[in-house]
Amino acid sequence: MIQLKQISKTYASGGRLVHALKDIQLHVTKGEIFGIIGHSGAGKSTLIRTINLLERPSTGQVVVDGVDMTALSQSKLQEERRSIGMIFQHFNLLSSLTVRENIAFPLRLAKRPKDAVKRRVDELIGLVGLQEHADKFPAQLSGGQKQRVGIARALATDPKVLLCDEATSALDPQTTQSILSLLLEINRRLHITIVLITHEMQVIRSICDRVAVLDSGEIVETGLVADVFLKPQHRTTRDFVAQVSELPEIAQGSTDGMSGRTQVRITFIGEQTYEPVLYHTMKEKNVPFAILQGTISRLKDVPYGQLVVELHASGGEAERTIAALREQGLDVEVLKHG
Numbered sequence: 001m002i003q004l005k006q007i008s009k010t011y012a013s014g015g016r017l018v019h020a021l022k023d024i025q026l027h028v029t030k031g032e033i034f035g036i037i038g039h040s041g042a043g044k045s046t047l048i049r050t051i052n053l054l055e056r057p058s059t060g061q062v063v064v065d066g067v068d069m070t071a072l073s074q075s076k077l078q079e080e081r082r083s084i085g086m087i088f089q090h091f092n093l094l095s096s097l098t099v100r101e102n103i104a105f106p107l108r109l110a111k112r113p114k115d116a117v118k119r120r121v122d123e124l125i126g127l128v129g130l131q132e133h134a135d136k137f138p139a140q141l142s143g144g145q146k147q148r149v150g151i152a153r154a155l156a157t158d159p160k161v162l163l164c165d166e167a168t169s170a171l172d173p174q175t176t177q178s179i180l181s182l183l184l185e186i187n188r189r190l191h192i193t194i195v196l197i198t199h200e201m202q203v204i205r206s207i208c209d210r211v212a213v214l215d216s217g218e219i220v221e222t223g224l225v226a227d228v229f230l231k232p233q234h235r236t237t238r239d240f241v242a243q244v245s246e247l248p249e250i251a252q253g254s255t256d257g258m259s260g261r262t263q264v265r266i267t268f269i270g271e272q273t274y275e276p277v278l279y280h281t282m283k284e285k286n287v288p289f290a291i292l293q294g295t296i297s298r299l300k301d302v303p304y305g306q307l308v309v310e311l312h313a314s315g316g317e318a319e320r321t322i323a324a325l326r327e328q329g330l331d332v333e334v335l336k337h338g
């Protein structure tokens with residue numbers, strides 16, 4: 001649905017050049033929710049704004065649904081942008097217009113007939129749950145309600161893609177979750193491809209299918225959220241995962257008192273999270289064990305669990321037990337052994 005091909009962006013600022021994006025390659029598939037995570041200044045805003053060419057890349061090509069956005073004339077670009085909605089951290093609503101008028105705004109720009117505008121606006125107000133607030137002005141709304149107006153306005157022209165620029169960063173955790181649930185519902189019901197940028201791993205974990213990690217203008221890691229989350233490769237990714245990790249890091253190093261024992265981290269994903277695989281394998285191998293830490297959580301709608309377990313086994317016996325656990329499809333990482 002979206003292809004970014006060798007995108008670079010360089011700004012001239014105060015007599016020097018800032019390389020905000022360096023050779024970005026990205027392919028967002030139709031219907032997915034794709035997250036881009038990075039620290040402040042990593043280039044997230046610049047990157048998401050190149051997709052609808054609010055920011056024109058210095059080099060490279062942006063293709064959305066088969067259309068080379070970078071090759072369009074200004075008027076064609078305006079037209080094409082109607083198929084790409086966008087929402088913003090600070091909502092960007094027009095303060096002198098009511099909720100209804102804000103949502104109608106892009107439809108009026110597109111010169112849609114009055115009765116069609118009214119019908120569409122009513123539909124959108126229902127979709128985002130603002131029936132009781134339709135005639136209020138933005139100043140009379142909470143942050144979450146303002147973002148619902150922003151979402152309705154972005155969807156007005158039936159876009160294929162919705163870009164979310166730190167859409168929940170100005171909201172409290174509870175409101176964030178309600179907006180994320182709304183985005184997920186929109187993705188599922190309307191089959192709209194969503195690209196979001198954030199600095200919060202919680203956002204990625206809640207609704208994204210795939211994620212790219214941006215660091216100093218470069219993509220340093222990309223993949224399915226479950227893979228990136230459970231097996232982060234890059235230091236920056238590990239920092240983000242640590243933001244939401246329920247398990248404290250196990251101290252490395254000392255193996256004092258561990259003679260004859262092996263400490264492992266076991267990751268369960270999907271339905272196996274609820275199966276007694278660990279119990280059965282240990283019983284079969286006749287290996288006693290102690291659970292030192294444990295957690296169950298979710299990645300979007302996939303449950304996963306992590307346990308830190310001390311096996312009362314070492315050497316060949318520990319290896320055979322670990323192999324049996326892996327045969328059951330569990331991910332087992334040896335933390336330390338005596």
Ligand SMILES: Nc1ncnc2c1ncn2[C@@H]1O[C@H](COP(=O)(O)OP(=O)(O)OP(=O)(O)O)[C@@H](O)[C@H]1O
Nearest residue numbers: 011013018020038039040041042043044045046047
């Ligand atoms: N218009 C501009 N002129 C000059 N430099 C810019 C401009 N816009 C962005 N930059 C620089 O480009 C780099 C990337 O900025 P960008 O806003 O894309 O990062 P970000 O990851 O979105 O950060 P934040 O989360 O703080 O918004 C930064 O070094 C920034 O200072």
